[in-house]
Amino acid sequence: MSTTFTIDTATSRATPTPAPMKRLTVPAVQGRKIDGVTTDPLVMLTAYTARQAQLLDPHCDMLLVGDSLGQVIYGLPSTLAVTLDMMCAHGAAVVRGSYHSLVIIDMPFGSYEASPQQAFASASRILAETGAAAVKLEGGQAMAETITFLSQRGIPVMGHIGLTPQAVNALGGYGARGRSEAEHAKILADAHAVADAGAFGVVLEGVMEPLADRITAEIAIPTIGIGASARCDGQVLVTEDMLGMFDRVPRFVKRFDNIAETIGNAAERYAADVRSRAFPTDDQVYRPKN
Ligand code: KIV
Numbered sequence: 001m002s003t004t005f006t007i008d009t010a011t012s013r014a015t016p017t018p019a020p021m022k023r024l025t026v027p028a029v030q031g032r033k034i035d036g037v038t039t040d041p042l043v044m045l046t047a048y049t050a051r052q053a054q055l056l057d058p059h060c061d062m063l064l065v066g067d068s069l070g071q072v073i074y075g076l077p078s079t080l081a082v083t084l085d086m087m088c089a090h091g092a093a094v095v096r097g098s099y100h101s102l103v104i105i106d107m108p109f110g111s112y113e114a115s116p117q118q119a120f121a122s123a124s125r126i127l128a129e130t131g132a133a134a135v136k137l138e139g140g141q142a143m144a145e146t147i148t149f150l151s152q153r154g155i156p157v158m159g160h161i162g163l164t165p166q167a168v169n170a171l172g173g174y175g176a177r178g179r180s181e182a183e184h185a186k187i188l189a190d191a192h193a194v195a196d197a198g199a200f201g202v203v204l205e206g207v208m209e210p211l212a213d214r215i216t217a218e219i220a221i222p223t224i225g226i227g228a229s230a231r232c233d234g235q236v237l238v239t240e241d242m243l244g245m246f247d248r249v250p251r252f253v254k255r256f257d258n259i260a261e262t263i264g265n266a267a268e269r270y271a272a273d274v275r276s277r278a279f280p281t282d283d284q285v286y287r288p289k290n
Pocket of ligand 1: 046064065106160205226236237238
């Protein structure tokens, strides 16, 4: 029996009801790269809230609940203070707001590095509490055993190599990686380690373009680039970056809008209307019927 649902996104007070659910699966994402070639690039954006997910979902293959929410939502100086509680709360909201995309949730710093067992406890909590289908974790060779441990126990893992923001203190900043021969060799080895360990995909962040191309050509799983190469199997951006929410535009970001200006202008007009008592008007107040 099939049931038709509608999703009510009419107002901020609406209760969204699920649309017919046909989510992209992990094997479907992996299957987009056939014999080393992806003809239909994978589209991924970050999402942190239900309404944002509703708006992005029809256009994306994957929604990433990134730990970048630490800076974007919480105003933290880095991703290091992001907690499992935060990831679970935002992850569940994004799952509730999406019907088509595969939802992937970042494992926060300190929740997985100690051992495969620690990683399993954290990842299983994330999947159980959010309803998401996969997790992402940072690190290459050092995380290979953990990726295998999780994958073999039914937890799909996306890797993340190159510029790994959780390692900002060790890396000394957020600069692109792979400039020196040693770094180049390390990132290449990381890519193979992550793929061989059983990850279903890997984010290449801030990686020199020729290296990203080489990795994409050499490994069987899809590469998702951010500041990497147009020839990666897919691309990801932090949604607020591509919407123009922030003043600084890093080299790897393309702005598709200027939402900061739109919000600022709307707030300015609202404030003026409140101060001049032009808002609310008769149209926005309730009056008893005579
Ligand atoms: O946390 C995040 O948003 C990410 C993307 C930048 C890939 O990891």
